[in-house]
Amino acid sequence: MYQFIARRLLSTIPVLAIVAVLVFMLLRLTPGDPAAILAGDAASTEQIEGIRKTLGLDQPLPVQFGIWLGQMLQGDLGESYYYKVRVTELIGQRLEPTLSLAALTIVIAILVAVPLGVVAAWRFGGWFDRALMGFSVFGFSVPVFVVGYLLVWLVSLKLGWFPVQGYKPMDDGFGPFLYHLVLPSITLSVIYIALLARVTRASVLEALGEDYIRTARAKGLTESRVLISHALANAAVPIVTIIGIGIALLIGGVVVTESVYAIPGLGRLTVDAVLSRDFPTIQGVILFFSLVYVVVNLLVDLSYVILDPRIRY
Amino acid sequence: MTAAKSGTGPVLDVRGLTIALPTHSDRPEAVSEVSFSVERGEIVCLVGESGSGKSVIAQAVMGLLPDSLPLTVGQVLLEGEDIAHAGRDRLRQLRATRMSMVFQEPMTALNPVMRCGDQIDEVLREHTALGPAERRAKILDIIREVALPDPERIVMSYPHQLSGGQRQRIMIAMALVLEPALLIADEPTTALDVTTQAQILELIKTLQARHGMGVLFITHDFGVVAEIARRVAVLRLGRLVETGDKDAVLKRPRHDYTIMLMNSVPDFKPHGRPIAPDQPIVLQTKKLDKTYAERGWFSARRVVHAATDVSLEVRRGQTLGIVGESGSGKSTVARCIVRLIDPTGGEVYIHGEEIARRSHRALRPLRRKVQIVFQDPYRSLNPRRTVGEAIIEGPVNYGLSRSEAFERARRLMDLVRMDAAALERYPHQFSGGQRQRICIARALAMEPELLIADEAVSALDVSVQAQVLELLEEIRERLNLAMLFITHDLRVAAQVCDHVAVMSQGRVVEYGPANEVFVSPRHAYTQALFAAAPGRDFAFGQA
Numbered sequence: 029m030y031q032f033i034a035r036r037l038l039s040t041i042p043v044l045a046i047v048a049v050l051v052f053m054l055l056r057l058t059p060g061d062p063a064a065i066l067a068g069d070a071a072s073t074e075q076i077e078g079i080r081k082t083l084g085l086d087q088p089l090p091v092q093f094g095i096w097l098g099q100m101l102q103g104d105l106g107e108s109y110y111y112k113v114r115v116t117e118l119i120g121q122r123l124e125p126t127l128s129l130a131a132l133t134i135v136i137a138i139l140v141a142v143p144l145g146v147v148a149a150w151r152f153g154g155w156f157d158r159a160l161m162g163f164s165v166f167g168f169s170v171p172v173f174v175v176g177y178l179l180v181w182l183v184s185l186k187l188g189w190f191p192v193q194g195y196k197p198m199d200d201g202f203g204p205f206l207y208h209l210v211l212p213s214i215t216l217s218v219i220y221i222a223l224l225a226r227v228t229r230a231s232v233l234e235a236l237g238e239d240y241i242r243t244a245r246a247k248g249l250t251e252s253r254v255l256i257s258h259a260l261a262n263a264a265v266p267i268v269t270i271i272g273i274g275i276a277l278l279i280g281g282v283v284v285t286e287s288v289y290a291i292p293g294l295g296r297l298t299v300d301a302v303l304s305r306d307f308p309t310i311q312g313v314i315l316f317f318s319l320v321y322v323v324v325n326l327l328v329d330l331s332y333v334i335l336d337p338r339i340r341y
Numbered sequence: 342m343t344a345a346k347s348g349t350g351p352v353l354d355v356r357g358l359t360i361a362l363p364t365h366s367d368r369p370e371a372v373s374e375v376s377f378s379v380e381r382g383e384i385v386c387l388v389g390e391s392g393s394g395k396s397v398i399a400q401a402v403m404g405l406l407p408d409s410l411p412l413t414v415g416q417v418l419l420e421g422e423d424i425a426h427a428g429r430d431r432l433r434q435l436r437a438t439r440m441s442m443v444f445q446e447p448m449t450a451l452n453p454v455m456r457c458g459d460q461i462d463e464v465l466r467e468h469t470a471l472g473p474a475e476r477r478a479k480i481l482d483i484i485r486e487v488a489l490p491d492p493e494r495i496v497m498s499y500p501h502q503l504s505g506g507q508r509q510r511i512m513i514a515m516a517l518v519l520e521p522a523l524l525i526a527d528e529p530t531t532a533l534d535v536t537t538q539a540q541i542l543e544l545i546k547t548l549q550a551r552h553g554m555g556v557l558f559i560t561h562d563f564g565v566v567a568e569i570a571r572r573v574a575v576l577r578l579g580r581l582v583e584t585g586d587k588d589a590v591l592k593r594p595r596h597d598y599t600i601m602l603m604n605s606v607p608d609f610k611p612h613g614r615p616i617a618p619d620q621p622i623v624l625q626t627k628k629l630d631k632t633y634a635e636r637g638w639f640s641a642r643r644v645v646h647a648a649t650d651v652s653l654e655v656r657r658g659q660t661l662g663i664v665g666e667s668g669s670g671k672s673t674v675a676r677c678i679v680r681l682i683d684p685t686g687g688e689v690y691i692h693g694e695e696i697a698r699r700s701h702r703a704l705r706p707l708r709r710k711v712q713i714v715f716q717d718p719y720r721s722l723n724p725r726r727t728v729g730e731a732i733i734e735g736p737v738n739y740g741l742s743r744s745e746a747f748e749r750a751r752r753l754m755d756l757v758r759m760d761a762a763a764l765e766r767y768p769h770q771f772s773g774g775q776r777q778r779i780c781i782a783r784a785l786a787m788e789p790e791l792l793i794a795d796e797a798v799s800a801l802d803v804s805v806q807a808q809v810l811e812l813l814e815e816i817r818e819r820l821n822l823a824m825l826f827i828t829h830d831l832r833v834a835a836q837v838c839d840h841v842a843v844m845s846q847g848r849v850v851e852y853g854p855a856n857e858v859f860v861s862p863r864h865a866y867t868q869a870l871f872a873a874a875p876g877r878d879f880a881f882g883q884a
Binding site for chain 2: 238257261
């Protein structure tokens with residue numbers, strides 16, 4: 029078990045190294061000169077050259093990579109060209125909104141989708157099941173920004189229940205924080221509810237066909253107990269896998285929602301960094317995302333041990 | 342309820358039970374006008390082949406019938422109360438308290454992610470108001486009563502950490518913890534090894550006698566009936582054909598179907614066919630070894646010896662039986678011989694050619710000579726291919742033209758006594774016995790010199806089993822094949838084998854002519870196997 033964790037943590041090193049090289053190379057291959065963008069339209073060639081020099085972009089690529097790698101090994105992701113602050117600090121500032129949004133989204137998705145999926149499996153083929161499957165097709169196919177603007181129009185503008193946009197940090201009090209976060213989270217959760225409900229339904233349906241369900245009923249247990257402690261408990265592994273993938277995708281996939289609701293999170297930071305060719309920021313954010321992926325996957329794998337005692341590493 | 346408990350009527354009285362099948366089934370009713378009763382303190386065996394409706398009756402009593410099988414007519418009286426049309430909640434109250442059920446496969450019948458103690462505890466929490474300490478005491482008591490060692494550890498174990506027999510004991514403990522009046526046991530020992538089966542049968546008998554409950558014991562196995570029943574009810578296609586006391590039914594069966602069933606039970610006595618000497622050796626293994634090693638990064642290697650030092654030989658026209666319980670290594674040996682897995686050590690000769698260490702490419706020309714028929718005919722045929730395609734695939738791979746291969750397939754269908762029209766159809770359109778004939782035809786299409794039957798008749802009903810055994814015997818004789826027959830069933834082995842190798846824990850513990858091994862087994866393990874075989878005192882074959 030501890031060996032497994034150690035081995036998995038060690039294996040993140042080559043993964044991150046490969047990501048680092050790829051990101052670095054790809055950014056240098058894309059058109060667009062950060063120095064020219066920073067200097068603005070009216071700048072002279074000398075000015076641009078000067079900026080390039082201060083940024084270290086005049087060095088040969090291997091030297092640039094070496095410098096970046098050296099910094100990175102000391103836990104420093106470099107300084108943003110655009111914001112002029114350390115990238116680590118930048119990510120730190122933007123982390124709270126994104127993490128809050130992702131966390132609330134996933135909580136909503138789990139609370140809504142898992143019960144729906146269980147009931148649909150229980151009443152397989154009935155009206156509820158068909159309605160849920162219909163909804164999930166809808167949830168998959170409608171783009172996030174459409175759901176977002178629809179909800180803003182209906183819930184904020186017509187009903188006035190929640191603010192149209194903006195973000196309040198947790199330090200301003202939990203109430204306002206949550207109040208601003210609910211609508212974006214619901215928006216973002218639609219697709220995850222669709223996904224998770226489907227997976228839950230399929231996986232519980234499979235479990236319901238197993239012999240131990242017959243045993244549980246023969247023991248005279250109530251249907252809710254049969255469903256929760258027997259069917260759902262055995263269906264948990266695929267469900268948790270999807271939740272894990274959901275979390276990983278969410279952290280990197282909040283770009284649109286953050287734009288619609290004007291939330292200053294990592295998604296917005298990524299978009300802005302790409303538009304201004306802010307190489308250190310892009311590299312830092314992408315490295316951070318891949319670290320999150322690796323860690324979430326590790327946690328999901330570890331959760332299997334708790335969910336299914338037959339699994340041992 | 343106490344009044345009913347001390348009542349004198351039967352525990353279970355089934356009257357005129359009729360259960361409909363969905364339209365377009367092979368018959369209109371799963372169960373037709375079935376009436377029988379189970380008295381307090383007796384074991385009634387409900388005997389029938391697959392599809393006879395015996396499990397449907399059990400489900401009907403427990404109120405667990407699926408919606409597709411509605412109970413149309415009849416009464417099910419549990420201690421005098423008609424529960425055939427009882428409501429959901431009433432049925433739930435009765436389950437585990439007045440009637441309980443034990444199932445066939447204890448591995449799948451237990452929840453794999455819940456501790457055994459918790460699974461028993463659920464029954465108590467659902468049906469009693471006992472506190473945690475009292476519940477725990479009761480759980481430990483019942484675990485002791487089903488004779489499980491180290492109850493404290495068992496309570497904390499998950500099902501996969503126990504053996505098959507221990508798991509079935511947990512099922513029984515769970516069923517009996519509230520002392521129900523009726524226990525329904527649906528093939529409770531079918532999935533178990535013969536020695537474990539003997540112990541579980543003994544346990545059920547003991548508990549039944551101690552608690553005086555009625556037991557409805559469902560089985561397909563007349564050996565088990567002979568061991569455990571007081572009365573017997575024989576079921577055929579949903580109808581009761583014969584009921585009576587055990588001795589009356591087993592010794593003087595009246596109905597043709599019962600007689601046919603009992604005649605199909607293979608006899609314990611070896612067939613006594615003379616063994617032709619001086620035939621060429623087709624298969625020989627010398628000190629065959631297969632070990633599985635689990636490699637850890639830092640920890641010591643864990644080595645499992647699946648087969649150790651196995652030396653066997655099979656001559657042309659003869660059948661060698663490998664007999665053993667699950668985990669004895671008999672299938673490992675077969676798989677090494679076919680090189681589905683690679684042996685770790687030792688030699689395998691097919692017609693004098695060493696194959697254990699040949700590369701898979703060099704093995705290809707020899708593959709044809711050794712063919713295997715597996716246990717489960719449902720899963721060993723590709724459901725999306727016609728029977729004909731399945732049979733000709735091998736020969737065509739080895740260079741035969743399609744038309745020649747089809748011609749061969751037609752001849753083989755005749756040999757396995759099936760209609761050539763079957764070649765155009767798909768596997769799901771056939772019964773288990775027919776599918777096994779198809780699997781045999783598929784193996785024979787390669788014109789092998791050695792045919793390996795790996796539990797090839799174990800999944801079949803006795804009457805079908807008898808036919809397939811007869812067919813295999815005829816084929817061996819006509820084609821002068823060498824046959825390796827792997828089975829856990831001593832009766833079957835007695836019928837087909839010329840030589841027998843008894844395996845236990847990866848080793849051959851006894852090896853000799855079938856006559857000698859069956860008549861005077863020398864090794865203690867062989868003797869234990871014979872002693873455990875159910876119904877050995879009844880001579881079924883000659884009813």
